[in-house]
Amino acid sequence: MIDITLPDGSIKQLNDGATIADLAASIGAGLAKAAVAGKVDGELRDLKFPLSTGEKVEIITFKNPLGLEILRHSTSHIMAAAVKQLYPTAQVTIGPAIENGFYYDFAMERALTDEDLAAIEVRMHELIKAGDVFTRSEMSSNEAETLFKGMGENYKAEIIRDLAQARVSTYKVGDFLDLCRGPHLPSSDKIPAFKLLNVAGAYWRGDERNAMLTRVYGTAFPSQKELDEYLKQIEEAKKRDHRRLGKELDLFSFQEEGGAGLAYWHPKGAMARKLVEDFWREEHIKAGYDFVISPHIGKSDLWETSGHLGFYKESMYSPMDIDGQDYYIKPMNCPFHILIYKTQTRSYRDLPIRYSELGTVYRYERSGALHGLLRARGFTQDDSHIFIREDQLKGEIETVLKFVFYILGTFQFKEFEIFLSTRPKEHVGEVRVWDMATEALRFALDKVGFPYGIDEGGGAFYGPKIDIKVKDSIGRLWQCSTIQVDFNLPERFKMQYIAEDGTRKQPVMIHRAMLGSLERFFGVLVEHFAGAFPVWMAPVQARILTITNAVDDYAQTLAQELRSKGLRIETDLSPEKINAKVRDAQMAKIPYSLVIGAREAEAGKVAVRRYGSADSAVMTKDEFLAQILKEVSERK
Numbered sequence: 206m207i208d209i210t211l212p213d214g215s216i217k218q219l220n221d222g223a224t225i226a227d228l229a230a231s232i233g234a235g236l237a238k239a240a241v242a243g244k245v246d247g248e249l250r251d252l253k254f255p256l257s258t259g260e261k262v263e264i265i266t267f268k269n270p271l272g273l274e275i276l277r278h279s280t281s282h283i284m285a286a287a288v289k290q291l292y293p294t295a296q297v298t299i300g301p302a303i304e305n306g307f308y309y310d311f312a313m314e315r316a317l318t319d320e321d322l323a324a325i326e327v328r329m330h331e332l333i334k335a336g337d338v339f340t341r342s343e344m345s346s347n348e349a350e351t352l353f354k355g356m357g358e359n360y361k362a363e364i365i366r367d368l369a370q371a372r373v374s375t376y377k378v379g380d381f382l383d384l385c386r387g388p389h390l391p392s393s394d395k396i397p398a399f400k401l402l403n404v405a406g407a408y409w410r411g412d413e414r415n416a417m418l419t420r421v422y423g424t425a426f427p428s429q430k431e432l433d434e435y436l437k438q439i440e441e442a443k444k445r446d447h448r449r450l451g452k453e454l455d456l457f458s459f460q461e462e463g464g465a466g467l468a469y470w471h472p473k474g475a476m477a478r479k480l481v482e483d484f485w486r487e488e489h490i491k492a493g494y495d496f497v498i499s500p501h502i503g504k505s506d507l508w509e510t511s512g513h514l515g516f517y518k519e520s521m522y523s524p525m526d527i528d529g530q531d532y533y534i535k536p537m538n539c540p541f542h543i544l545i546y547k548t549q550t551r552s553y554r555d556l557p558i559r560y561s562e563l564g565t566v567y568r569y570e571r572s573g574a575l576h577g578l579l580r581a582r583g584f585t586q587d588d589s590h591i592f593i594r595e596d597q598l599k600g601e602i603e604t605v606l607k608f609v610f611y612i613l614g615t616f617q618f619k620e621f622e623i624f625l626s627t628r629p630k631e632h633v634g635e636v637r638v639w640d641m642a643t644e645a646l647r648f649a650l651d652k653v654g655f656p657y658g659i660d661e662g663g664g665a666f667y668g669p670k671i672d673i674k675v676k677d678s679i680g681r682l683w684q685c686s687t688i689q690v691d692f693n694l695p696e697r698f699k700m701q702y703i704a705e706d707g708t709r710k711q712p713v714m715i716h717r718a719m720l721g722s723l724e725r726f727f728g729v730l731v732e733h734f735a736g737a738f739p740v741w742m743a744p745v746q747a748r749i750l751t752i753t754n755a756v757d758d759y760a761q762t763l764a765q766e767l768r769s770k771g772l773r774i775e776t777d778l779s780p781e782k783i784n785a786k787v788r789d790a791q792m793a794k795i796p797y798s799l800v801i802g803a804r805e806a807e808a809g810k811v812a813v814r815r816y817g818s819a820d821s822a823v824m825t826k827d828e829f830l831a832q833i834l835k836e837v838s839e840r841k
């Protein structure tokens with residue numbers, strides 16, 4: 206008999222040679238059916254893996270994110286098997302699970318297109334129905350390399366060489382053999398629901414000097430219902446794509462002529478951004494921050510001291526020569542804020558010092574990684590650096606967290622995914638200070654009361670951090686805020702303050718961005734609101750539509766009156782029919798349409814129609830003014 210420890214600490218006795226599947230069966234029939242793999246002493250294993258006494262085992266089902274990964278990765282094998290059947294000369298490369306799905310890259314004589322996917326799906330359904338078993342084998346690397354070469358799979362042979370392991374494992378499902386570490390589902394018929402999504406080009410090993418491969422994306426879910434929901438979400442996401450809405454609503458553009466990854470803000474986009482900035486600035490003043498403005502370039506000495514030239518150079522652009530000195534465009538604002546701190550002797554009484562800047566930075570991103578406003582080469586961080594004493598850490602982090610949730614909440618984000626990342630193996634600074642800072646972050650998170658996860662060892666080398674993702678209106682998560690404690694830069698720049706006892710001490714530094722960058726956050730907002738911004742941040746808040754040109758004067762006077770109250774008003778005095786004008790205003794996603802005919806003009810009234818509503822309400826102009834001003838002041 207062997208003894209197996211379960212996650213709850215209890216011991217299960219099994220016969221010699223028992224597998225993970227046997228363990229699941231010994232616990233219950235339901236679990237036996239739901240089990241897809243196991244984690245044995247921390248390593249993922251197939252259900253057929255034979256257990257040994259003393260091992261700690263966790264059964265993995267589709268409820269576990271790891272189970273979903275195994276499902277999706279296994280489906281990528283089935284897809285590769287289908288592609289090989291349909292295109293025997295295709296060579297397989299890699300096929301990992303990714304967030305929400307999987308892909309597989311193929312070297313094809315003719316690149317696949319989206320039109321080819323239906324036939325591949327049909328073949329996959331056949332393979333799934335066949336219920337072929339995933340069979341694992343091990344062999345020496347030499348043996349495997351010869352085997353895959355013989356099959357014409359040159360990429361696999363290259364992978365085996367690069368792995369430089371003595372032995373490798375292969376998996377066979379049906380007649381498709383693949384090099385893989387595993388684990389997989391026990392058999393193909395355990396795939397409940399899948400869908401192939403699209404085809405893209407991808408360079409072998411992500412390097413543009415290599416061959417272009419065909420990447421096929423797909424996804425799989427534990428049920429058809431969950432798959433359908435996901436597909437619906439993708440459809441909805443396409444409609445909300447900020448690049449598409451940015452063009453339709455004339456908010457921003459990217460110009461080939463001006464360079465990739467550099468955003469151009471058009472008048473409406475720039476207005477919306479200004480409104481976000483105004484709100485951000487007002488709230489920072491209330492929260493006790495000071496604004497600073499720093500240069501866009503800095504001498505190499507500065508980046509040497511900060512360490513960026515050591516560990517961040519790949520993201521920095523080539524230097525320019527000014528009077529024989531190298532200057533770099535800034536990828537971050539932090540060193541500049543430190544220099545401002547250092548212009549005076551600081552006392553313990555001066556702290557916290559909170560510097561804030563909407564600081565535009567430039568970072569190199571591969572052209573393939575660029576994605577509209579969400580990933581650009583130039584962007585403006587809402588960057589704050591807070592300098593504090595150690596004893597202020599707890600209180601300050603709590604204040605910062607509350608501030609972050611208040612700001613994000615104003616943009617109608619109500620759900621968050623929060624992670625606290627702790628000390629990694631490689632780190633600077635004393636363990637005592639790390640522990641104290643991590644404790645402060647944990648304390649603040651507990652106090653604020655949102656649930657959070659812990660990423661053990663996932664902190665930056667210079668300090669622990671809190672990362673906050675927002676959940677948008679269709680359930681997608683976006684990384685926005687980050688609060689990072691830093692013991693490194695204060696040390697590198699020899700920052701000091703005079704402590705109460707007269708000694709010189711080093712301040713602790715907090716890097717803090719709430720929105721992340723204005724570009725990225727705006728891209729997220731466009732998708733979150735599907736372009737229909739709330740009244741307070743809509744570039745145009747109301748459009749006045751006339752039914753007849755006889756009321757044009759009244760419309761213009763009204764527009765001027767509303768503008769004088771600080772509102773952003775457009776008029777549509779064109780000879781179009783009123784229905785067409787209403788439709789145009791809806792297409793432009795303007796919060797209010799004010800329809801005016803002879804009756805309204807005579808009575809000093811307006812027919813008010815909300816974006817997305819089919820009804821309108823007739824009210825006096827003062828009633829409308831009071832309503833919209835209230836909404837603006839409440840930021841609704």
Ligand SMILES: [Zn+2]
Nearest residue numbers: 282385386387
């Ligand atoms: Zn695999």
Ligand SMILES: [Zn+2]
Nearest residue numbers: 538539590716
């Ligand atoms: Zn910073």
